[in-house]
Each structure stands twice: as structure tokens, then as C-alpha cells.
Amino acid sequence: MSLEPHPARPSVLISAAMSVDGHIDDAAPERLLLSSPEDFDRVDALRAAYDAILVGAGTLRADDPRLEVRDEARRAARVARGLPEHPLKVALVGHGGLAADLRLWQSGGAKLVLAPDAAVAGLRAELGERAEVVGTGAGLDPARVLDALAARGVRRLMVEGGGAIQSLFLTAGLVDEIQLALAPFFVGDAAAPRFAPPVAGAVFPQDAAHRMTLLGAQSLGDLVVLRYAARRADASRVTTADVDRMRLAIELSRECPASETAYSVGAVIVAADGTEIACGFSREGGDDKVHAEESALGKIDLTDPRLRTATIYSTLEPCSVRASRPHPCAELIRAAGIGRVVLAWREPALFVADCQGVELLEQAGATVVEIPALAEEARAVNAHLVSRS
Numbered sequence: 001m002s003l004e005p006h007p008a009r010p011s012v013l014i015s016a017a018m019s020v021d022g023h024i025d026d027a028a029p030e031r032l033l034l035s036s037p038e039d040f041d042r043v044d045a046l047r048a049a050y051d052a053i054l055v056g057a058g059t060l061r062a063d064d065p066r067l068e069v070r071d072e073a074r075r076a077a078r079v080a081r082g083l084p085e086h087p088l089k090v091a092l093v094g095h096g097g098l099a100a101d102l103r104l105w106q107s108g109g110a111k112l113v114l115a116p117d118a119a120v121a122g123l124r125a126e127l128g129e130r131a132e133v134v135g136t137g138a139g140l141d142p143a144r145v146l147d148a149l150a151a152r153g154v155r156r157l158m159v160e161g162g163g164a165i166q167s168l169f170l171t172a173g174l175v176d177e178i179q180l181a182l183a184p185f186f187v188g189d190a191a192a193p194r195f196a197p198p199v200a201g202a203v204f205p206q207d208a209a210h211r212m213t214l215l216g217a218q219s220l221g222d223l224v225v226l227r228y229a230a231r232r233a234d235a236s237r238v239t240t241a242d243v244d245r246m247r248l249a250i251e252l253s254r255e256c257p258a259s260e261t262a263y264s265v266g267a268v269i270v271a272a273d274g275t276e277i278a279c280g281f282s283r284e285g286g287d288d289k290v291h292a293e294e295s296a297l298g299k300i301d302l303t304d305p306r307l308r309t310a311t312i313y314s315t316l317e318p319c320s321v322r323a324s325r326p327h328p329c330a331e332l333i334r335a336a337g338i339g340r341v342v343l344a345w346r347e348p349a350l351f352v353a354d355c356q357g358v359e360l361l362e363q364a365g366a367t368v369v370e371i372p373a374l375a376e377e378a379r380a381v382n383a384h385l386v387s388r389s
């Protein structure tokens, strides 16, 4: 576990072609061409403008794509700008099982396979020199995928699909723009893959109350290409639901066994759909060292996919150093993949001279939100300590 600061995450474009009834392919084994030649040329120009192109394992298996910049002049223009001929080709893979003779491996340009740590050894054995294989931790958190790409100098990422990967980035609130080519026909098969299918337990931030901004609609022969600013989730805003959940965390903090040497803190972890995942409080369960966040995190399954879009509420700023345990709570929170942290009260200089919990979390890419209106209530539970500070 480490909390290295990371360079800015790349901007993310989702590019896809869809039938008017919302499908990105049919159910037949051959790849369905939704785009026209002019539209494929538009996609080629887009590819040439990006640092990396990403697809999921499902697309690799179904379509066997090359993901190349086809147009020679565009490749030459990239080289003239000091770039490689082709953008970095990135595959997100969950379990392995990629054929050694996929066209991607024979095609030009560097290839990077990102996979959960558990799948890395198998993929390296499968692929040999065909692609670099890098582990992303316990699962495939899209924010960590972006961090890994940022560390390789990727500033602009084009996500080409498929459906599961579109939903993964969209529901994580990590997409800046969508370019959707609408093909003038129906697929008419419920078994056919659809654009951005629903994901259990996840919500799309671009809902009816948060409509996307139309950037343009271009006619291209019989297709129309829609461009939307996808509006990232505004995670830095305090919502009414945040206040309600922080009040719950403050209630929990009142359950802490009394201590003269440690704060009483409550913590609640909530999924993006509002479901409570876990909660905890300081010194819970007879463990006189356990912190509230640590206690809550200790009750969850760290592979739970809801964590990547979850929020943790803590009445006190998560700790940045600990004498009694190896990992401070700021580190535990990021290691769990939780990207949003809401707190009521910054840690005063009493037990630790200068708590850096907020700074550590922000450096690690988390969004930290304070609710100053509830600070006094959270502090009051600790009045016997802070009256001395």
C-alpha cells in the first residue's frame, strides 16, 4: 500500500457506434459494422488525436481488433509531432483467456494489458512478449486504471468499448465526452450487446436530473454523430444525503467506549445508490485501538465493486500517522478504492501535531468534502478532550 501522489488523470472520451435501438453489436459471432466508411475514417482521426485507446477483454475476444491508426498521413503527422505512430493500445482484462494469435498482438504500437493482480501471472504466461501486463491491485478500479495510464504519460484516453467498459467508466463518473454514431437501423435482438448496459449497484451520474450537454450533432451520410460533454459526477458538492449520513456517523460516535487518550469517531460507508455498506466507531467490539474508519473497513469485502463509487463518512479527518497500527486510516481508505471522503471536523493538534489525512487522501486522488456545519456537533462528542487543547 502506498499513497504516492499521481499525475493528473487523463481526460476520457467514449467513442461508440450504436443502432437506433441502442445496440453496439448483434448477437451473431461476426462483428457488426454499424459505422459507414466515412464514420470509420472519423474514428481513425480521433484515434490519431489520442495518447491511448482502451478496450475490454470482451471486445478483444468478440472483434479481434487492431486498434490502429489506419491513415498513413495521420501516422506520419503523429511521428512529426514526436509521438509514436499509434496510440498506446490498452486492454482491460478480468480473468485472462486471451488468444495468442489476436490481431492486436501482431499490429503496430505498444500494447498494455491491465488486469487484477491475481490474473497477472497467468496473462504473462499466456502472452509472453506480446504485451506488457500490469496488475492494478485486487480488482480493476477505473480510477486506478487512469492513474496507471497517467503514470505512463497518457493525457487523453479514448475508450472504444465494449458495453461493460463503457458502463464501468461512466458509472465511476470518469468520462468527459461521449461521441456516439447513430446507425440508421435496428438490431432488434434482446440478446445483442447494448450501449452502456446497467451495472448492479452502480448509478450513472448523467441521469434525468443531470443531463449531458450536447456539444454537436454532425450528419455523416446516413449516420448522425452526437457529441456530449458527459459531465463528471460533481463529487465535491455536499448534498442533503451527505448531511443525513454524517448525522448518522455522529450518532455512532456517541457509542464509542469513553477514552481520555483517543477521539470518539463514527464512520459510515455508503454505496453510490445510497445503500449502507458498513459502519463503525472507535474502540468498537472491545478493541481499544481500532479507529472508526478502520472498523467499518474491516467489515467489508474489499473486492465489492461498489467500493469504487462509494463514499466514506467520518466525523473526524482520517488519520495520517499511527503509533498503534501499521496503516493509517487515510491509507486504508484509498487501499479499499474508495474515492470520496466526507468529514465533519479536522483533527486538532492534540495527539498528533499536524494531521495530514486530507492532504494524503487528495494527493492519492480522492475527493475530500468537509461539512463545516456539522463540525461543532462532531467535536462536542469529544468535548472532554478538546477543551484541553
Ligand SMILES: NC(=O)C1=CN([C@@H]2O[C@H](COP(=O)(O)OP(=O)(O)OC[C@H]3O[C@@H](n4cnc5c(N)ncnc54)[C@H](OP(=O)(O)O)[C@@H]3O)[C@@H](O)[C@H]2O)C=CC1
Binding pocket: 015, 016, 017, 018, 023, 024, 025, 031, 032, 034, 055, 056, 057, 058, 059, 060, 062, 063, 092, 093, 094, 095, 096, 140, 141, 160, 161, 162, 163, 164, 165, 166, 168, 193
Ligand atoms: N459499436 C461499437 O462502437 C463497439 C462495439 N463493441 C461490442 O461490444 C461487445 C463487447 O462488449 P462486452 O462484452 O461488454 O465486453 P467489454 O469489451 O466491455 O469487456 C468486458 C470485459 O472486461 C473485463 N473487465 C475488466 N475489468 C472490468 C470491470 N471492472 N468491469 C467489467 N468488466 C471488466 C472483463 O474481462 P474478463 O472476461 O477477462 O473477466 C470483462 O469481461 C462486442 O460485441 C463488441 O462488438 C465493442 C467496442 C465498440
Ligand SMILES: Nc1c(N[C@@H]2O[C@H](COP(=O)(O)O)[C@@H](O)[C@H]2O)[nH]c(=O)[nH]c1=O
Binding pocket: 015, 016, 017, 031, 032, 033, 034, 035, 040, 043, 055, 059, 060, 063, 064, 065, 066, 067, 068, 160, 161
Ligand atoms: N463495430 C464498430 C466499432 N467497433 C470498434 O472498432 C474496433 C475495431 O477496430 P479495428 O481493429 O480498427 O477494426 C472494435 O474492436 C471496436 O472497438 N467501432 C465503430 O466506431 N463503429 C462500429 O461499427
